[in-house]
Amino acid sequence: MTITLEPDWKGALRQAGRRAGARSYQGEWLNFESPAAFFGRMTERRWALVRALQGQGEISLRELARRVERDVKRVHEDVQELQELGLVERGEGGGVVCPFATVHIDMELRAAA
Numbered sequence: 001m002t003i004t005l006e007p008d009w010k011g012a013l014r015q016a017g018r019r020a021g022a023r024s025y026q027g028e029w030l031n032f033e034s035p036a037a038f039f040g041r042m043t044e045r046r047w048a049l050v051r052a053l054q055g056q057g058e059i060s061l062r063e064l065a066r067r068v069e070r071d072v073k074r075v076h077e078d079v080q081e082l083q084e085l086g087l088v089e090r091g092e093g094g095g096v097v098c099p100f101a102t103v104h105i106d107m108e109l110r111a112a113a
Contacts, residue, residue, distance in 0.1 A: 001028045001087065001100040005038055005107050028100070030085060035107070041085065045070070046078050050087055053098035058091030 015029075032038035045068075052067050053059060059067075065075040079096055082088040091097045 001030065001103045003038070003042075003103065003105045004029065004031045005033075005035055006031050007033050028086065030087075041081060043078075045074075046082055049075065049078055049082060050098055050103065053088060053096060054103075055101060056098075058093055058095040058097045060093075060095045064096060 032041070048068050049064065052064060061076055061079065062072055064079070065072040068075065079088060083090065087100070087103070088096050088098050
């Protein structure tokens with residue numbers, strides 16, 4: 001999974017189209033229009049959930065909450081947001097799984113012209 005911060009959403013969409021047309025699999029991509037949009041949805045607690053899930057297979061919500069020492073209700077809310085973003089999925093047994101061994105964030109800050 002590669003996460004980018006690209007304010008030009010049309011350009012990001014064109015790039016996604018080029019990747020989709022490639023002969024080989026280009027991986028999953030998620031773009032945010034600004035750092036504020038990114039950090040508004042990817043909080044520190046949500047990152048902790050992704051990290052706790054990486055490489056662990058399917059984990060129940062209750063077990064995930066225990067591992068990160070948080071309330072099950074709040075973990076459930078954060079998992080729903082992560083599902084919407086595509087960073088986690090529900091497993092066949094009803095638990096949660098992160099299908100990505102690696103998550104790369106590509107951010108660039110430039111001085112205003």
